[in-house]
Amino acid sequence: MSDHALNPAHAGHDVSHEDHPGPGLYLLIAAILTVLTAAEITVFYVPGLQPVLVPILLVLAIVKFAFVGMFYMHLYYDSKVFTTLFVFPLLLALLIVFGLLLLFSHLQGVLSFVVP
Amino acid sequence: MAAQPKPLAFEHPSYLHDPGGIWSWITTVDHKRVAVLYGITALFMMAVGGMEAMLIRAQLMVPGNHLLSAAAYNEMFTMHGTTMIFLVLMPLELGFFANFFIPLQIGARDVAFPRLNALSYWVFLGGTIFLHLGLLRSIYGLPDAGWFGYANLTERMYTPGINVDCWDIGLLILGVSTLLSGLNFFVTIVNLRAPGMTFMRMPMFIWAMLVTTILILLAFPALTVGLIFLFADRFLDTHFYRVSAGATPILWQHLFWIFGHPEVYIMALPAFGMISEVIPPFSRKPLFGYPMMAYSLVLIAFLSYGVWGHHMFATGMGPIADATFSITSMLIAIPTGVKIFSWLATVWGGRLRFTTSMLFAVGFLVEFTIGGLSGIMHASPPVDLQQTDSYIIVAHFHYVLFGGVLMGILAAFYYWWPKITGRFLSEKLGKAQFWITAWAFNATFFPMHFVGVLGMPRRIYTYAPHMGWDFWNYFESVNAFILGFAFLLFFINIIWSAMDGEIASSDPWDARTLEWSIPSPPPAFNFAAVPMVTSRDAFWVRKYGTVGTHGVAPAIAGGAAAAPIGAHAEVEEHIHMPAPSLYPLIFALGVFLMGVGCLVWTRLIIMGGAVTVMSVIGMVFEYPSFGKFDPAMIAESTLGLDHRKVGMWAFLGSECVFFASLISTYMVYKDRNLGGFDAMILNIPLTSVSTFVLLTSSLTMVLALAAVQRDDRKWSVFWLASTVLFGCIFLGGQAFEFTDFVMQGLKIQTNLFGQTFYTLVGFHGIHVLIGVCWLIVLTIAVARGKIGKDRSLAVEIGGLYWHFVDIVWVIIFTLIYLMRTVKHA
Numbered sequence: 001m002s003d004h005a006l007n008p009a010h011a012g013h014d015v016s017h018e019d020h021p022g023p024g025l026y027l028l029i030a031a032i033l034t035v036l037t038a039a040e041i042t043v044f045y046v047p048g049l050q051p052v053l054v055p056i057l058l059v060l061a062i063v064k065f066a067f068v069g070m071f072y073m074h075l076y077y078d079s080k081v082f083t084t085l086f087v088f089p090l091l092l093a094l095l096i097v098f099g100l101l102l103l104f105s106h107l108q109g110v111l112s113f114v115v116p
Numbered sequence: 117m118a119a120q121p122k123p124l125a126f127e128h129p130s131y132l133h134d135p136g137g138i139w140s141w142i143t144t145v146d147h148k149r150v151a152v153l154y155g156i157t158a159l160f161m162m163a164v165g166g167m168e169a170m171l172i173r174a175q176l177m178v179p180g181n182h183l184l185s186a187a188a189y190n191e192m193f194t195m196h197g198t199t200m201i202f203l204v205l206m207p208l209e210l211g212f213f214a215n216f217f218i219p220l221q222i223g224a225r226d227v228a229f230p231r232l233n234a235l236s237y238w239v240f241l242g243g244t245i246f247l248h249l250g251l252l253r254s255i256y257g258l259p260d261a262g263w264f265g266y267a268n269l270t271e272r273m274y275t276p277g278i279n280v281d282c283w284d285i286g287l288l289i290l291g292v293s294t295l296l297s298g299l300n301f302f303v304t305i306v307n308l309r310a311p312g313m314t315f316m317r318m319p320m321f322i323w324a325m326l327v328t329t330i331l332i333l334l335a336f337p338a339l340t341v342g343l344i345f346l347f348a349d350r351f352l353d354t355h356f357y358r359v360s361a362g363a364t365p366i367l368w369q370h371l372f373w374i375f376g377h378p379e380v381y382i383m384a385l386p387a388f389g390m391i392s393e394v395i396p397p398f399s400r401k402p403l404f405g406y407p408m409m410a411y412s413l414v415l416i417a418f419l420s421y422g423v424w425g426h427h428m429f430a431t432g433m434g435p436i437a438d439a440t441f442s443i444t445s446m447l448i449a450i451p452t453g454v455k456i457f458s459w460l461a462t463v464w465g466g467r468l469r470f471t472t473s474m475l476f477a478v479g480f481l482v483e484f485t486i487g488g489l490s491g492i493m494h495a496s497p498p499v500d501l502q503q504t505d506s507y508i509i510v511a512h513f514h515y516v517l518f519g520g521v522l523m524g525i526l527a528a529f530y531y532w533w534p535k536i537t538g539r540f541l542s543e544k545l546g547k548a549q550f551w552i553t554a555w556a557f558n559a560t561f562f563p564m565h566f567v568g569v570l571g572m573p574r575r576i577y578t579y580a581p582h583m584g585w586d587f588w589n590y591f592e593s594v595n596a597f598i599l600g601f602a603f604l605l606f607f608i609n610i611i612w613s614a615m616d617g618e619i620a621s622s623d624p625w626d627a628r629t630l631e632w633s634i635p636s637p638p639p640a641f642n643f644a645a646v647p648m649v650t651s652r653d654a655f656w657v658r659k660y661g662t663v664g665t666h667g668v669a670p671a672i673a674g675g676a677a678a679a680p681i682g683a684h685a686e687v688e689e690h691i692h693m694p695a696p697s698l699y700p701l702i703f704a705l706g707v708f709l710m711g712v713g714c715l716v717w718t719r720l721i722i723m724g725g726a727v728t729v730m731s732v733i734g735m736v737f738e739y740p741s742f743g744k745f746d747p748a749m750i751a752e753s754t755l756g757l758d759h760r761k762v763g764m765w766a767f768l769g770s771e772c773v774f775f776a777s778l779i780s781t782y783m784v785y786k787d788r789n790l791g792g793f794d795a796m797i798l799n800i801p802l803t804s805v806s807t808f809v810l811l812t813s814s815l816t817m818v819l820a821l822a823a824v825q826r827d828d829r830k831w832s833v834f835w836l837a838s839t840v841l842f843g844c845i846f847l848g849g850q851a852f853e854f855t856d857f858v859m860q861g862l863k864i865q866t867n868l869f870g871q872t873f874y875t876l877v878g879f880h881g882i883h884v885l886i887g888v889c890w891l892i893v894l895t896i897a898v899a900r901g902k903i904g905k906d907r908s909l910a911v912e913i914g915g916l917y918w919h920f921v922d923i924v925w926v927i928i929f930t931l932i933y934l935m936r937t938v939k940h941a
Contacts, residue, residue, distance in 0.1 A: 023822055030815040037811060041804050044934045054938055061930035065923045072818045073919045079757055081306075082765045089334055089769030092421060093776030096338070100370060100780040103425070103437055 020074055029071045036064050128644075130538065130637040136696075143696035145230035146640055147215050150237050152536070154211025157241060158204050163607070165199035168192045170600050173560075177593035179581040189577035190260035191279070195247075197263030198283065201383070202290050203244050205517065208525050209386035210297055210332075211237065214325050216536060218301055220631035220638065221319045223310025223647045223654075228303040228759040230694040231735055236297040238704030243289035246711050250282045259283035262575065264376070265346070267357030267368035272350050278715055284346050285711045291340050292707065295770065298332030301325055303763045309754040310630070312649035316410070319629045320403055323410045324389025327417045328382055333766060334421070335378035337774035341781070342371030344875070351714065352864055354871040356781075362790040362868050366431055371777060373424035381420045383517060385413060387524030388455060391477050394527045395459055397627045398474035399466030402653055405458040412451035412458075419448045429497045430504045438497040445495035449488065456485055471625075472546030476527035479554055483519025487512055490565070505575075508568030514561045526553075526606070533613065534620030538637040541617065545609040552602040559595035563588040628656035641691045699735040703728055733893060737902075764913050768920045775924050778879060779931060782872040789869045793862040795936035799853055806849040807929050810884075813842035814922045817891075817915045827905035829898060836895040836911070839918065843888040850881045873932070880928060883921045890914050 040060050043049050049056065070076035075083045131148040134140040141149060171192050175184045184192065215233065219226055227233050250257025259279045261270045270280045305326045309318070318326075345356035346368070355361030357368050396403050403409060425433055425441030433441075459481055468474070490512040494500045503509060526549075533541050570584045579585060623632040630647055631638075633655045651657045706728030713720030750758055786795060820835030854874070864874040894914050897903045903910050 020822070020825070023819055026815060026818050026822070030811070033811050033814075034808065037804070037807055040930065040934060041800070044800065054935060057930050057934050061926055064926045068814060068919055068923045068926070072814050072922075073916055078761075079755070081755055081757060082761065085762070085765040085769050086772075089772045092334055093772040095421070096374060096773065096776045097780040097783070100784055103370065103433060104364075104367075104784045 020077055021071065025071065029067055033064055033067060036060050036067075128635075128639040128641075130635065131640045132537075132637055140696065142701060143234075143698050145226075145234045145694050145697055145700070147219055147227045147230065147233055148536075148638065148640075150233050151212050151215035153237050154207050154215060154240070155536075157244065158207040158212060159607075159610070161199055161203040161207075161244065162603070165196055165204055166600055166603055168196040168199065170597065172196060173593040173596035175577060176579075176589050178590065179579050179583070179586055181578050184577065186577045187256055187260065190262075190575075191256065191258040193575060194259050194262050194283075198247065198259065198287075200517070201263060201379070202287065203247070205383045205521055205525070206294065207240060209383065209390075209521075210294070210301070210325075210328070211240065213390065213525075213528055213532065214301055214328075214386060215297075217532065217631055218304055218322065218325055219308070220535075220634070220642060221322050221629050222305065222308060222313055223630050223643060223649065224304065224308040225642050225646070225691070226694065227300050228308055229300045229763065231697050231700055231739070232296055232300050234697065235700035235703050235735075236293045236300065238701045239289060239296070239707055240293040242704045242708035242711075243286050243293060246289055246708065247282055247286035249286075249712070249715070250278050253278060257282075259286075264372060265368075266372075267346070267349075267365035268359070270346055270350075270368075271357060272353075280346075281350060281715055284343050284350065285714055288340065288343050288347070289707055289711055291336050291343070294332055295336050298329040298336070299763055299766055299770070302329035302333065302766055303759050305329070307753045307755050307757055307759050307762050310647050310649050313654070313754070316407065317649055317652045317654065319389075320392035320406070320409055321386075321389035321629075323413055324385045324392070327413045328385045331378045331382050331385070331417050331420065333770040334773050335375045335382065337770055338371050338777045339375035339379075341774060341777035342368055342375070344879075345371075345781070347714075348864070348871065348875065354864055354875075355868065356871060362788040363785065364788075366428070367781065367784070369428050369431060370424070371781075373427045374421075374777075376427065377424045378417070378420045380516070381416055383521050385416070387480065387521040387528075388413065390524045390528035390531075391459060391480050393629065394473050394477045394531045395462050396653075397625045398469045398471055398477070399463050400469075400626075401462055401466045402628070402656075403458070404461035404464075405454070406652065408454050409458050412454045415451040416448060419444055419451070423448060426495055426500070429500045442495050442497055446492060449492055449495075452488055456481065456488075471530065472541070472543055472550055473527045473530035473625075475547065475550040476523050476530065479550065480520055480523040480527060483515055483523060483557065487515025487517075487520055490515065503568065505573055506568040507564040507572045507574060510574055511561050511564035511568060514564070518561070519557060523553075526550075529606075531625065532631075534624050535631055535636045535638070537613065537617070538620055538635075539613050539617030540620050540624070541609050541613045545605055545612070549602050549605040549609065552598060552605070556595045556599035556602060560592050560599055563592050623655075628653040630655050633658070641693055695738075697735065697738060699731045699738060703731040703735070706731055729889070736893075758909060760909060760913055761916075764916050768916065771920065771924075775880075775927075778876045779927070782876045782932060785868040785872045789867050792867045792869075793857075793860075794869050795873075795932070797857060797860065797862060798933050798936050799856070800933055802849060802853055803929060803933050806846050807925065809842050809849070810846050810922050810925050813839045813846070814919050816842060817918045821908065821911050821915050824898065824903065824908045824911045825905060829901070829904070832898045832911075833895060836891055836898060840888055840891045840895060843884055843891065843918075847881060847884055847888065850877065850884075854878075876932065877928065880921070880924055883924070887914075887918045887921050890917065 040057060043053060043056050043060075069086070075086065131146055136143075141153065144150060144153075171184060172189070175181055175189055175192075215227070218224075247259065250259070254277070257277065257279060259265075259282055261275055261280050261283070265280070265283060268274065270284075305318075305322055315323075345354075348354040349356050349358070355363050357363055357365045359365065392403055392409065422444040423441060425437055426445040429438055429441075463478075470478075490508070494503060494509070494512065530541055530546055533539075567585045567588045572579065572583070572585045572589075579589075620636045622635050624636075625632070630649075633647065634643060647654065706724045706726070709724030709727060710721050711724075713722075713724055750756055753759065755762070816835045816838040820832055820839060823831040823835055857870075862870050864871050891914060894903065894911055897910070
């Protein structure tokens with residue numbers, strides 16, 4: 001008997017592990033992640049790309065993040081409830097990062113212009 | 117109350133009856149018993165916190181008083197706040213009422229993770245004791261830097277004793293307990309509701325607890341990070357809050373209030389839920405505006421994350437920040453107002469029964485509204501700048517937390533006590549308690565508005581005479597003692613009820629929700645047959661059909677006569693409740709030992725860690741269906757999802773906020789360095805290799821899962837062992853990097869870059885280390901045949917954690933390493 005309380009039958013709609021992708025796709029994702037990481041490092045070392053370093057690196061990191069989340073963590077295949085449980089806090093976490101950066105830098109800078 | 121003198125004949129022993137004696141309480145995992153343990157501890161701490169308040173008021177009763185020294189007074193107000201918030205209000209709401217009534221109201225037999233529930237309690241008890249450990253060394257050993265622990269007052273140079281150490285580590289321990297409780301209740305509500313109980317059919321208390329658990333999961337990590345920085349400052353000589361090192365104490369305030377304002381709602385929302393349960397039965401009407409009440413809870417929770425700055429107007433955040441936080445703070449009054457008016461509309465035109473519970477509910481409405489209105493004043497920065505740190509603030513938050521939250525809790529006590537114990541609390545004593553409380557509370561705290569306007573600051577241990585504060589302070593203190601007397605009546609009432617209280621029937625209030633459909637006190641398994649829910653107010657509809665579901669119900673007889681759902685039903689066969697376990701207590705002991713080790717003997721940290729790890733392993737393998745993929749269980753769950761996966765994803769969501777707080781601190785502090793080493797020291801080639809290694813470990817992890825799922829033991833072990841190997845290589849790389857930096861002279865104490873870098877990357881490394889240990893256990897279990905296809909979930913959940921650690925590194929590698937030359941601040 002499991003260590004959880006019992007409830008009678010509902011219409012279960014969990015996606016079982018049989019719907020997860022096979023090793024072939026995992027290897028493909030790994031190849032993509034390798035290429036993206038190599039691209040990140042290349043961008044870092046190319047002087048001509050320094051002006052656009054931040055947007056390129058951020059996009060590449062987001063894509064890698066999404067690939068791992070969607071395919072290795074199976075968010076693409078599993079219930080959307082899991083995606084919600086992860087993405088909502090992730091957005092909140094981003095807001096905290098942006099909020100603190102704004103509060104500690106740019107908004108304090110504004111103060112010096114506004115207040116004589 | 118409805119006249120039902122005859123108690124129900126219990127067909128099964130209640131949860132209170134157990135031949136095991138005290139051992140059965142120590143090893144219990146029954147949510148009701150765990151709730152009772154929380155309740156007893158919290159009531160004891162309520163008495164302690166109340167006495168601290170009495171001492172504060174005795175000291176302030178007359179000017180120039182020296183009953184307490186300044187140091188002792190600091191300890192009293194610090195511990196009064198800390199105790200009432202962390203050891204009384206939250207444990208009563210979450211540990212006691214939510215623990216007891218969430219499963220009963222949603223028609224479940226227990227919470228989703230019963231052992232985790234017991235573990236939360238024992239860790240909570242350990243944290244409670246830890247906060248007071250300083251008393252062993254000195255009578256002046258209690259924490260003394262305020263419940264808010266503002267930096268840099270908490271730095272070692274200003275508070276050299278162990279007082280703040282106990283506060284810091286104690287809150288970290290309590291945070292673990294709260295987070296685990298929040299996770300457990302969240303999964304329970306989301307995935308364990310009775311058939312037919314949709315979100316819009318849930319009792320409002322359940323809605324409130326659902327939103328509260330989300331707040332807990334997403335607010336506590338910020339406090340944890342702030343406390344970790346404080347720990348590092350005190351024990352490792354870092355400078356997270358030291359201006360002399362280029363840091364700013366304001367960082368603490370941000371982290372603390374990112375947690376602190378949602379914390380206000382973590383305390384307030386359960387009280388909202390309790391009031392929403394109490395008012396309808398005593399008005400004989402359904403809750404008015406149910407959908408708007410639910411949406412308002414969600415909106416309050418959402419807005420509560422955007423208002424933390426209103427605690428910090430005086431720090432000079434700048435006009436844009438002030439205006440933003442001011443607007444969001446005022447906006448939060450809208451959903452709160454919706455709730456107040458909905459409660460009033462519920463009462464309006466009802467057949468009111470002024471039981472003690474209803475009186476406290478009405479008291480809540482009045483006092484909380486007063487507190488809310490003064491709160492809107494503080495949302496205006498110019499007004500707040502005049503009022504901050506004065507006694508107006510003390511008046512405001514006591515109207516919210518005592519007049520609001522505690523009145524709500526007292527209403528819940530009188531309402532639910534018969535269900536918990538099977539006996540009534542005395543209505544006569546209860547009403548006496550209410551009226552004395554109503555007078556004494558207002559007489560104590562309302563004049564604080566006056567002395568605040570007259571300029572009396574908070575946190576002063578005495579004051580000169582003839583400042584215009586003498587009379588009001590004397591008046592407040594006398595009434596505070598009367599308030600203490602009211603609580604003495606409450607404790608007497610509890611003892612009287614336990615010894616000689618009137619026996620309660622299963623449904624003494626003719627109530628509307630499922631908990632009243634089973635005997636009082638409930639049997640261990642809660643429901644003989646799990647109820648089928650067909651509408652909101654499920655029990656009421658079962659009793660009376662649609663009569664009274666859209667207006668005032670006629671004064672008909674009590675509900676017990678109307679065949680309660682679960683009380684007399686034939687007991688389902690094969691009800692298996694989770695077995696008792698000693699491991700939760702052992703786990704808490706290990707955590708406690710680690711905390712003590714920080715204070716006195718570092719080897720204890722290792723011993724405590726070992727005890728903790730062994731208890732986790734013991735708990736996991738004690739669990740009969742460890743990692744078992746159970747289609748029947750999934751079919752039985754509300755969302756058709758496995759509890760353990762839901763829990764893991766909710767935990768990972770919470771971890772996002774944890775790492776966000778660490779990353780943002782690094783980014784804020786990186787450019788505040790006062791010279792010396794900076795990010796240019798970072799070894800990009802080495803970490804590039806480490807990144808490839810960690811990404812490869814994610815591949816081997818997912819291949820291991822695929823192998824386990826096809827029951828291929830040989831390849832399962834191979835891929836799992838490979839993942840462990842890659843994890844170890846990554847950790848080795850990190851160890852090499854750290855050692856290299858230290859050899860070059862960059863230590864954690866060196867400068868802001870060093871401390872933020874080591875903390876962020878170090879905590880990621882600790883996560884990797886935990887993952888490696890986890891994977892080693894899984895590898896051994898797979899190799900020994902304990903985990904196969906049928907238990908692949910164990911590997912899947914371990915894998916989720918591992919991949920999360922991987923994606924956090926993806927972000928760290930980009931933001932910290934590759935963007936090392938980018939200025940953020």
